[in-house]
Amino acid sequence: MVETHHPRRGSMGYSPRKRAKSMVPNIRSWPEWDGEPKLQGFPGFKAGMSHAFMVDYRSESTTSGQEVREPVTVVEVPPVKVSGLRFYEKTHEGLKTMGEVWANQVDESLKKRLPVPNHYKTKKMWEDIDRDMVDEVRAIIHTRPKKVSGIPKKVPDIMESRIGGGTIKERIDVGEQFLGEEVNYEEFCEAGRMVDVSAITKGKGYEGHVKRWGVKLLQHKNSKSVRNVGNTGVFRPGYTRPTVPQAGQDGFHQRTELNKRVLKVGENGEEVTPEGGFVNYGNIENEYIILHGSIPGPSKRLTVMRDPVRAGKHDVHEPNLTYISTESNQGG
Known part of the structure; x- marks a missing residue:
């Protein structure tokens, strides 16, 4: 008899398929950076999608x-x-x-996010750090949601961003310069570079076997259910x-x-805001970037x-x- 086989439906690599613990993505690994010391991560808010005409930059593409x-x-x-x-040390x-x-x-x-005092003893904190033992430097950054009109939120999101590049001493010095200051996107990445984008995907709630795992539908004469699994395992x-x-x-x-x-980094949001604003978001009033393709999550989602x-x-x-399309998407 012919031995039948087909790959299993769905991937166990994404299990357990449960809701994320936080709306803020957790970056678990950071690459090495060869350039000058800088932040290696930066947050943003997804406004929406559009289409653009551009000269194909991919050298191996048939439309290059x-x-x-x-x-x-x-x-x-x-x-x-x-x-x-x-600061971290390797053990x-x-x-x-x-x-x-x-x-x-x-x-x-x-103070809406953390119970912080009015003043920190920064000088005393620096004295407690043994700079010779430091192996990793990360910045504690937080968003400024009040500056974003499309996000009805007042509480900032807080996260870590690795400072990479140069020597450990140079990273500490750059971190000391950043402390208490604002950092713009241009200090993280420029147009033309690649980035990895992490976000919490669009929630769909409680779904059935077929949509959740992609299993085949049973035959139409099956008893009770068609959008189900054939059996749930051995006795x-x-x-x-x-x-x-x-x-x-x-x-x-x-x-x-x-x-x-990153196709473009801009400051004037009117250049890319469609007529009537982005659906479920509104107008862009701060710096923005244009990414090639789609990214996870709905509009307003922190990325x-x-x-x-x-x-x-x-x-x-x-x-x-x-050309960047600014045609209205309302009612589309």
Whole structure:
């Protein structure tokens, strides 16, 4: 008899498929950076999608050098505030926190997120840090949601961003310069570079077997149900294995898409805001970037961009955008 086989439906690599713990993506790995010391991660707010005409920059594409129409995503990237620094040392158990240094006076809005005092003893904190033992420097940054008209939010989101490049001493010095100051997107990335984008995907709630796992529909004569699995496993052992596709939570997971090229970095939001504003978002009033293709999450969702972990070799030059659509999307 012929031995039948087909790959299993769905991937166990994404299990357990449950709701993300936080709306703020958690960056678990950071690449090395060879240039000058800088922040390696930066947050933004997804405004929406549009389309643009540009000269195809991909050298191996069949349309290389020709004008093509491509989907793009607009992300608003207002400046972030560096409220503190966190230092790590490498141990046999991994990175271990050595201590933190906070700015003498933090942003007033941060008190809505954390129980912070009116003043930190910054000088005393620096004295407690043994700079010779530091192996990793990360900045504690937070967003400025009050500057974004499309986000009905007052409480800032706080996260860590690695400071990479140069020597450890240079990273500490750059972190000391950043402490208590605003940092713009241009200090993180320029047009033409690749970034990895992390975000919490659009939530879909409780979904069935077929939509959640992509299993085949049963025949139309099947008893009771068609959009179901054929069986839930063997009689013994007396429990259902986690490899069996079942209904449950779908969406609202953290996902990361690699190598999204930054097509443009701009300051005038009117250049890309469609007539009537972005649907479910509004107008862009801060700095913005245009990414090639789509990214996870709905509009208004917080996204975190990071230096690429699998960048490969690519030319860094600003692509030639000939047209960006600003036609109204209302009622579309």
